[in-house]
Amino acid sequence: MKKLLILTTALSTFAFAAQADVTVMSWGGAYGAAQTEGHLKPFTAETGIGTVMVDSDNPATPIKAMVEAGNVTVDVASVEYADAIRLCDEGVLETIDMAALPPGDDGTPAAEDFIAGAVTDCGVSTDVWATVFAYDTTKFPEGPKTAADFFDLAKFPGKRGLHKGAKAVLEFALMADGVAPADVYTVLGTPEGVDRAFAKLDTIKKDVVWWEAGSQAPQLLADGEVAMTSAYNGRIFNAAIAEGKPFQIVWDAQIYENEMYVVPKGAPNKDQAMQFIAYATSTKGLRQQAQHISYGPSRHSSLKEPLIFQDGKTEMGPHMPTAPANMANALGSDFQFWVDHDAELNDRFNAWLAAN
Structure with a gap:
């Protein structure tokens, strides 16, 4: 894990404190498992930043209560599109800079790679469900x-x-x-x-x-x-x-x-939360999640090759909401x-x- 160096000048000593894990609040069940396998575990493996998943019946409700109480313990939350807009309008969420999101693996700028409406002032789409x-x-x-x-x-x-x-x-x-x-x-x-x-x-x-x-x-x-x-x-x-x-x-x-990743206002690990969202909503991150649950990736570049379920044989495309027949x-x-x-x-x- 990455370490944060703290200098205590009064004692002229050095101490080390472990960086806190990025806490992600999602919906539990198969969906939370898909995000854990597709986003949290590989993010930690690539960056060394720890992640923790916590469940909620609807993450929009507890994160609003946390912000209003001034006691935010969640860094990233997975919320429905309407809640992402509403909570942003209410000042509950941090804004997200489109320029901080990576281009598609094929080099397409993020602003062009995401499907229409998938990035808002305070949220980035993880999938279409x-x-x-x-x-x-x-x-x-x-x-x-x-x-x-x-x-x-x-x-x-x-x-x-x-x-x-x-x-x-x-x-x-x-x-x-x-x-x-x-x-x-x-x-x-x-x-x-x-x-x-x-x-x-x-x-x-x-x-x-x-x-x-x-x-x-x-x-x-x-x-x-x-x-x-x-x-x-x-x-x-x-x-x-x-x-x-x-x-x-x-x-x-x-x-x-669209389902959206958002960062509650006052998140204790805001910078790492933004880093997590950039990774999770990259071409690779969206494909990884979609291999665990049949929700459509929100980047065009994530759909340029067939997606196969974790069983290694089931093609995901026909099972997604965005399949033409559906x-x-x-x-x-x-x-x-x-x-x-x-x-x-x-x-x-x-x-x-x-x-x-």
């Missing part, structure tokens, strides 16, 4: 094919799993009710559209098992507590491919977005909509959830 739904093929050999099927309890009986929150649930309900992806946020931006989304959710409310952590969704399927569930696509991929579970993703009405009826999450409406829609969601 999606909320999808999946089912147990032993229960439905023919399987559901559309978002509408998720809500059809007569044709596909059984409990449903849904994330306990408004985001991605309300959009999914509207698409299942026939709203085209291009119109979802226009509809959801009206009182009538919000009512329509909740009316659709009413049709399955009594049969829903709510999950909060990403690891819970595949576990609900594995335990037989639900017949189908919304989930993060990478979690289902890992359960199916790495663990051999009989799970199938339905890509219809997938909702995709984008047929996809919705890009509107970060500005959720920056503007997150509080009010979650208040409405929680009130609806509590009502009989």
